[in-house]
Amino acid sequence: MHDFVHAAPETATTPARMAQTAAHAGYDAVVLRNHFNPDDAYPSYDIPDGTGIPMHEGVEVRADGVEPLHEGVRRAERGGAEVVAVHGGEEALNRAAIQADVDLLAHPNRGRGRSFDHVLAREAAESGVAVELSLASVLRSTGGERVEAVRDLHTTLKLVRKYGTPFVVSADARTHLELRAPRELRAVAYLIGIDEEEFDRATDETPRRLVENDDADVEVLDG
Amino acid sequence: MTLPKSLRPRNRYVFFEAETLPDASFGEHDLRRALWFEAQNLYGDVTSAETRAKLVEYDGDDATLGAGVVRCDHDGVEETRAALACIDKVQGDPVGIRVVGVSGTLKAGRDRYGGTPETRETTVDGSPAWERGDVVDVRTDDGFMCGTHHDLGKE
Numbered sequence: 339m340h341d342f343v344h345a346a347p348e349t350a351t352t353p354a355r356m357a358q359t360a361a362h363a364g365y366d367a368v369v370l371r372n373h374f375n376p377d378d379a380y381p382s383y384d385i386p387d388g389t390g391i392p393m394h395e396g397v398e399v400r401a402d403g404v405e406p407l408h409e410g411v412r413r414a415e416r417g418g419a420e421v422v423a424v425h426g427g428e429e430a431l432n433r434a435a436i437q438a439d440v441d442l443l444a445h446p447n448r449g450r451g452r453s454f455d456h457v458l459a460r461e462a463a464e465s466g467v468a469v470e471l472s473l474a475s476v477l478r479s480t481g482g483e484r485v486e487a488v489r490d491l492h493t494t495l496k497l498v499r500k501y502g503t504p505f506v507v508s509a510d511a512r513t514h515l516e517l518r519a520p521r522e523l524r525a526v527a528y529l530i531g532i533d534e535e536e537f538d539r540a541t542d543e544t545p546r547r548l549v550e551n552d553d554a555d556v557e558v559l560d561g
Numbered sequence: 562m563t564l565p566k567s568l569r570p571r572n573r574y575v576f577f578e579a580e581t582l583p584d585a586s587f588g589e590h591d592l593r594r595a596l597w598f599e600a601q602n603l604y605g606d607v608t609s610a611e612t613r614a615k616l617v618e619y620d621g622d623d624a625t626l627g628a629g630v631v632r633c634d635h636d637g638v639e640e641t642r643a644a645l646a647c648i649d650k651v652q653g654d655p656v657g658i659r660v661v662g663v664s665g666t667l668k669a670g671r672d673r674y675g676g677t678p679e680t681r682e683t684t685v686d687g688s689p690a691w692e693r694g695d696v697v698d699v700r701t702d703d704g705f706m707c708g709t710h711h712d713l714g715k716e
Contacts, residue, residue: 350701358696359580363659386711480602487597514707515580515649515657519642522660525639529604537594 339520340367342396342423342470342508345383348372351513357389359382359514364521367544371398371423371444376410377407394549396421398444404434411438421548423470429453435495436461440508441548445472447490459497462504468544469503471495473526477518480527488530494529496557506548507532507540569611571635574664576674577645579619579627582705583691583698585654589619589629595651596631600644614635614644617667624680624691625698630670635658638663685713 341360345353355372360368365433372381385393397419399410407424414422424435427448435443436458443462446454446469454469460468475487491548498505507527511517518526520541527537577591583686586596593616612633613711619629636659645658647693664670680693690699 346706350704350706352706352712354711355696358709359657384712386709388711436564477647484602511706513655515655516584517657519659520591522642522658525642526646528639528689530645 339365339541340506340549341365341511341517341523342369342371342421342444342506342545343510343517344372344398344512345370346498347381347409349512350516353383353385353393354389355428355514356511356517357385357391357393359517361518363391363517365391366542367394367545367549369394369396369421369549371396371421371442373398373400373425374414376401376406376413376461380413380418394420396423396441396515397427398423399435399440400425403432407431407434408438411435411440422436426431426470427453429455429458433461434456436465439465440467441551442468442470444470445468445474445510448472452493454494454497456501457496459501459503463498463501466504468512468548469494469505471498471505471507471527471540472510473507473530476530477509478516491530495552504544504547505540506544507537513532563610572632572665573635573638573641574617574667574670575614575629575631575633575638575641575660576662576664576670577629577658577660578677579621580657580659581621581625581627581628581654582707584626584705585621585625585651585656587651587654587656588621591652592621592627592629592648594617594618595609595648596644598619599648600640603647604640605642608640612640614641614643623677623693624682625693625696626677626680628675628677630667635665 345356397414401407422440422446423442426432426443426446432446509518614633617632621627662674678694685699
């Protein structure tokens, strides 16, 4: 099982501590995906040897426009990111991310309104771009905000099921305290309607493919 | 009045550990309430009644790693896991709760899952720090930097 996390320098938990906590909780690997604003320097992680489980160095490109987004994705690919994700949530950025053929479109439905629809779900499925179902707001908010988050997840789930869009499920942890053990995450996912088989694929098979598939241009053949 | 054995509710004991920052100050009572409210908010009264999740003990004496037990119905373990996972703060203190095991009796669970490593106070470059096994939380100007011995170059 894999999870996609943020760590120092973006947060107060070092990558090594994240790996230690994840290994203890029963994860097989962790994908780092610190935010990368194309205006800033390319992020680097301080990953010491012997962290117990593999840590994959990815980034989550966060841009405020389509052009900067493409620039950020180019720099991330040149920089050797193992997983190139895009901070989604706005329709134009979601579309640009899919067209740039990135590995992962993070939380595409976080914006207000319908920022991820049937057209994008189909395009993502065709180009093999995975979509993230982030459980962050289910785990860490309450009341109206959580209701909205669950509703967004339901909408996204319906779309990715219909079009066969690959997806990952994550706790989107920023600190070691926000990380949840695999079985707890599974229980929360199940509660909001993600079945066992989907969960396994979303936390194992699909992340594995994202990590192994370094060449973003490789055609994904759906069996 | 005692129900026949076949009709009595069957319990499961969910053993968990709760990692916190060194300055966390909540206690057993606070966590019990947090679990109660989380279950209510997450899946409501009806499922809470079926699940019967209740914190039966919690030891938060250690600075960074508490341990406790939730009793629930034998059919309610997954709901209990979900509610525990959704507790992200208790009395404002961030907490990471992870289930370490599930057992049919308290005694069997204590034998199997009891005992957590202890945190000891130390210093790192003159700053107060809390060390537990391989992990270290160092006080900084705006909170804590949480790392491991690898980060400090100790290994």
